[in-house]
Amino acid sequence: xxxxxxxxxxxxxxxxxxxxxxxxxxxxxxxxxxxxxxxxxxxxxxxxxxxxxxxxxxxxxxxxxxxxxxxxxxxxxxxxxxxxxxxxxxxxxxxxxxxxxxxxxxxxxxxxxxxxxxxxxxxxxxxxxxxxxxxxxxxxxxxxxxxxxxxxxxxxxxxxxxxxxxxxxxxxxxxxxxxxxxxxxxxxxxxxxxxxxxxxxxxxxxxxxxxxxxxxxxxxxxxxxxxxxxxxxxxxxxxxxxxxxxxxxxxxxxxxxxxx
Numbered sequence: 001x002x003x004x005x006x007x008x009x010x011x012x013x014x015x016x017x018x019x020x021x022x023x024x025x026x027x028x029x030x031x032x033x034x035x036x037x038x039x040x041x042x043x044x045x046x047x048x049x050x051x052x053x054x055x056x057x058x059x060x061x062x063x064x065x066x067x068x069x070x071x072x073x074x075x076x077x078x079x080x081x082x083x084x085x086x087x088x089x090x091x092x093x094x095x096x097x098x099x100x101x102x103x104x105x106x107x108x109x110x111x112x113x114x115x116x117x118x119x120x121x122x123x124x125x126x127x128x129x130x131x132x133x134x135x136x137x138x139x140x141x142x143x144x145x146x147x148x149x150x151x152x153x154x155x156x157x158x159x160x161x162x163x164x165x166x167x168x169x170x171x172x173x174x175x176x177x178x179x180x181x182x183x184x185x186x187x188x189x190x191x192x193x194x195x196x197x198x199x200x201x202x203x204x205x206x207x208x209x210x211x212x213x214x215x216x217x218x219x220x221x222x223x224x225x226x227x228x229x230x231x232x233x234x235x236x237x238x239x240x241x242x243x244x245x246x247x248x249x250x251x252x253x254x255x256x257x258x259x260x
């Protein structure tokens with residue numbers, strides 16, 4: 001085993017343990033951690049896109065991010081969603097007028113939506129929020145692991161070689177099944193989610209998790225960078241580690257909201 005792979009495994013295990021611990025504790029620790037992640041995601045997004053050095057424009061990005069974070073701290077989920085939507089629209093209009101990167105404005109939505117979704121899941125009215133978030137973590141990890149091992153073992157046609165040369169259709173379906181099984185296992189600890197609903201809902205969320213991975217690969221290829229950052233040894237940036245979770249969290253929260 002190479003030193004780089006060993007470092008990657010150790011970092012991954014430590015990060016997973018930290019995420020589970022913070023989910024278990026919940027409360028202000030969980031919210032503060034989400035706010036920190038949102039800030040790092042926006043920083044990495046803007047860094048990759050190399051946005052304009054316009055001071056006022058960048059102040060707007062951070063202003064809307066802080067508005068969404070402040071709403072979470074005040075337990076106002078709807079207001080946080082509004083800050084994300086309003087900020088994205090305003091910055092998009094700003095980019096049209098001043099010629100800044102139009103893609104940069106969506107960094108507000110990319111940074112805020114998943115942390116709002118995770119906050120809403122953790123504070124679900126059923127009281128099962130901790131298990132919902134833990135189940136989501138397990139689903140994303142199972143998707144990644146199953147996609148990797150099935151893809152390497154079976155091989156076959158490439159999923160999207162222009163964006164991610166190593167991903168295969170066999171890995172995609174392996175990840176989908178792995179995520180669905182993880183959702184079913186988690187459902188046994190949440191009585192109001194049936195097995196069939198968990199399986200098909202888990203499969204759908206697994207698909208969005210893999211789309212999140214592909215989306216970040218597309219963004220990095222567009223920006224000409226290997227990693228979104230270097231904050232996590234062996235993994236790169238925070239976005240590199242949670243790219244699937246970003247899409248999956250929003251999808252999971254939407255499914256639970258629609259099924260209520």
